[in-house]
Amino acid sequence: xxxxxxxxxxxxxxxxxxxxxxxxxxxxxxxxxxxxxxxxxxxxxxxxxxxxxxxxxxxxxxxxxxxxxxxxxxxxxxxxxxxxxxxxxxxxxxxxxxxxxxxxxxxxxxxxxxxxxxxxxxxxxxxxxxxxxxxxxxxxxxxxxxxxxxxxxxxxxxxxxxxxxxxxxxxxxxxxxxxxxxxxxxxxxxxxxxxxxxxxxxxxxxxxxxxxxxxxxxxxxxxxxxxxxxxxxxxxxxxxxxxxxxxxxxxxxxxxxxxxxxxxxxxxxxxxxxxxxxxxxxxxxxxxxxxxxxxxxxxxxxxxxxxxxxxxxxxxxxxxxxxxxxxxxxxxxxxxxxxxxxxxxxxxxxxxxxxxxxxxxxxxxxxxxxxxxxxxxxxxxxxxxxxxxxxxxxxxxxxxxxxxxxxxxxxxxxxxxxxxxxxxxxxxxxxxxxxxxxxxxxxxx
Ligand code: NAD
Numbered sequence: 439x440x441x442x443x444x445x446x447x448x449x450x451x452x453x454x455x456x457x458x459x460x461x462x463x464x465x466x467x468x469x470x471x472x473x474x475x476x477x478x479x480x481x482x483x484x485x486x487x488x489x490x491x492x493x494x495x496x497x498x499x500x501x502x503x504x505x506x507x508x509x510x511x512x513x514x515x516x517x518x519x520x521x522x523x524x525x526x527x528x529x530x531x532x533x534x535x536x537x538x539x540x541x542x543x544x545x546x547x548x549x550x551x552x553x554x555x556x557x558x559x560x561x562x563x564x565x566x567x568x569x570x571x572x573x574x575x576x577x578x579x580x581x582x583x584x585x586x587x588x589x590x591x592x593x594x595x596x597x598x599x600x601x602x603x604x605x606x607x608x609x610x611x612x613x614x615x616x617x618x619x620x621x622x623x624x625x626x627x628x629x630x631x632x633x634x635x636x637x638x639x640x641x642x643x644x645x646x647x648x649x650x651x652x653x654x655x656x657x658x659x660x661x662x663x664x665x666x667x668x669x670x671x672x673x674x675x676x677x678x679x680x681x682x683x684x685x686x687x688x689x690x691x692x693x694x695x696x697x698x699x700x701x702x703x704x705x706x707x708x709x710x711x712x713x714x715x716x717x718x719x720x721x722x723x724x725x726x727x728x729x730x731x732x733x734x735x736x737x738x739x740x741x742x743x744x745x746x747x748x749x750x751x752x753x754x755x756x757x758x759x760x761x762x763x764x765x766x767x768x769x770x771x772x773x774x775x776x777x778x779x780x781x782x783x784x785x786x787x788x789x790x791x792x793x794x795x796x797x798x799x800x801x802x803x804x805x806x807x808x809x810x811x812x813x814x815x816x817x818x819x820x821x822x823x824x825x826x827x828x829x830x831x832x833x834x835x836x837x838x839x840x841x842x843x844x845x846x847x848x849x850x851x852x853x854x855x856x857x858x859x860x861x862x863x864x865x866x867x868x869x870x871x872x873x874x875x876x877x878x879x880x881x882x883x
Contacts, residue, residue: 439462439463439516439517439618439621439622440465440514440516440517441457441463441516441518442466442508442515442519443465443466443521444467444519444522444541444545445522445523445559446467446468446470446474446477446483446521447522447523448484449559449589449591450466450468450519450521451466451483452486452489452596452600453519453589454502455492455493455496456492456597458501458502459501460625464496464501465502465503465504465505465511465515466504468504471506474506477504478504480493484763485791486597486762486763487594487595487598508545508547508548509547509548512550513548513549513551516553516554516622517555517556517622518545518553518555519587520542520545521558521559522538522559523537524703526702526703526707530710531706531707531709532710532711533560533561533562533703533707533710538559538565539568539569539572542555542569542573543576545573546572547577549573549577552582553580553581553582553583554583554585555569555573555582555584556587556619557585560588560648562710563638563642563711564638566609566638567637570584583610583614584637585609585615585619585640586609586610586637586640587609587640588609588643589644590603590644593699593762593763593765594762594763595762602630604630604631605630605631606626606632606633607644608633608634610634610636648701648704648708649704649705649722652696652725653721653722655729656695656728658676658690659729659868661692662692665870666868666871667874668874668878669874672692672851673851673869673870676691691825691850692851692868692869693770693849693868694733694770694823695732695733696729697733697768697770697771697773698765698768698769699768702729702768703768705725705726705729708722709722709723733777734773736823736849737773737778737781738777739849739866740752740774740821740847741778741781743819743845743864744818744819744843747818747843750784751784751786751816751817751818751842752783752785753786753788753813753819753841754786754788755787755810755813755814755824755826755829756771756822756823756824756825756826757792757793757795757796757824758771758789758826759772761826761827764791764792764794766799770823772799775800775804775823779800779803779804785803785805786807786813787804787806788806788807788809790826790828792824811833811837814837816842818841818845819843819846819847820841820846821847822846822850822852822853823850832853834857834858834863838861838862838863844861844863844864845863845864846858846863846866847866848865849867849868851867851869855867
């Protein structure tokens with residue numbers, strides 16, 4: 439099938455490459471000329487495991503093309519996927535739909551034969567109605583169905599998730615559109631559940647899912663706070679909880695709070711929509727507030743660890759909002775760093791993929807090191823802020839030798855606390871306080 443994808447970001451590009459790999463003829467459109475120039479030379483514009491190789495292969499085979507022009511690519515498309523950004527409005531925090539509407543208005547001009555226009559971006563309930571009205575206004579003759587196909591891929595696993603989705607949701611009442619989408623996703627027919635629902639349900643499934651996951655993360659973080667005061671260990675508690683199939687063991691890693699380009703904006707958008715409809719969503723409202731406060735609390739844990747050391751040097755491992763990506767948007771690490779900078783901290787950071795993007799956000803307010811140990815050289819405390827696997831395998835002997843003071847604040851519970859303590863580190867992690875745990879044991883004894 440012929441597919442046009444508008445927006446070549448973290449969703450559009452892996453989706454385009456994945457669909458090309460499945461044999462479709464894909465054109466990726468973006469108004470960012472520099473992105474398109476890079477892509478037209480066969481190179482990727484963002485980091486995702488396996489993406490560069492798959493892009494190269496399909497690019498050379500002529501299965502995927504890149505352009506800034508809708509005029510040349512929309513008329514022949516069977517399906518147009520809209521994958522532009524829906525960032526939070528700076529004031530109201532509702533989803534800002536200006537990119538969706540601008541793209542819809544433009545693509546409407548070039549619709550020719552029957553086309554399915556599928557909104558892949560995360561949009562508030564009812565957006566499909568507005569996009570449809572806009573397209574019909576610009577091009578009353580257009581033979582098109584406007585449907586919702588929300589995206590659930592995880593950054594860092596985009597390629598893997600494209601080929602192994604938990605489900606595909608298609609929001610449309612049009613039998614014709616459903617047939618076209620069944621063809622597009624034919625490869626998945628016997629591999630995953632393809633759920634057909636109405637457009638408004640589809641739009642809601644995306645926000646409801648992300649808000650639920652954000653609440654789950656916040657729940658385990660609150661439990662971690664509880665464990666720190668009671669001598670329990672959140673790792674053991676989470677394991678015990680996760681064995682209950684009704685709860686499940688995923689998203690039970692306590693940490694510095696959720697972040698990234700989706701959960702913060704999608705929870706805020708969900709809360710906004712609920713307010714518009716007069717529905718009480720105090721749970722989500724509360725989670726948003728507490729999650730934001732948590733990043734500041736983490737920064738102060740790091741500062742507390744060096745409060746008696748003048749001009750302390752803080753080493754930071756991890757800048758991306760999670761492992762496997764170079765994306766720093768709403769990264770907890772970046773928010774913790776912002777609070778540290780506010781407190782005039784002297785920071786040297788390392789991240790395997792995200793240093794270029796981090797530099798765009800904080801510039802030279804921090805220093806950057808080319809590897810973990812260099813970042814930790816003469817440091818008074820090490821803060822681990824992203825769960826890159828290489829941090830788990832850090833050589834603690836070398837780390838001990840290179841640091842000025844052996845303090846670690848591990849916001850991702852990456853290291854083995856028994857080993858770190860045995861090597862002489864003052865080791866603080868999330869959801870377990872060794873002194874409190876010992877004090878309760880002593881009381882019993
Ligand atoms: P992004 O910012 O990485 O990419 C958006 C791209 O759209 C940019 O390259 C931009 O230049 C382009 N664009 C904007 N307006 C355009 C126009 N009129 N014509 C052509 N190109 C245009 O965004 P993203 O992270 O890929 O997210 C896209 C959508 O998918 C959002 O709604 C997001 O919430 C949703 N989503 C994201 C993820 C994720 O992991 N990032 C996961 C699921 C859903």
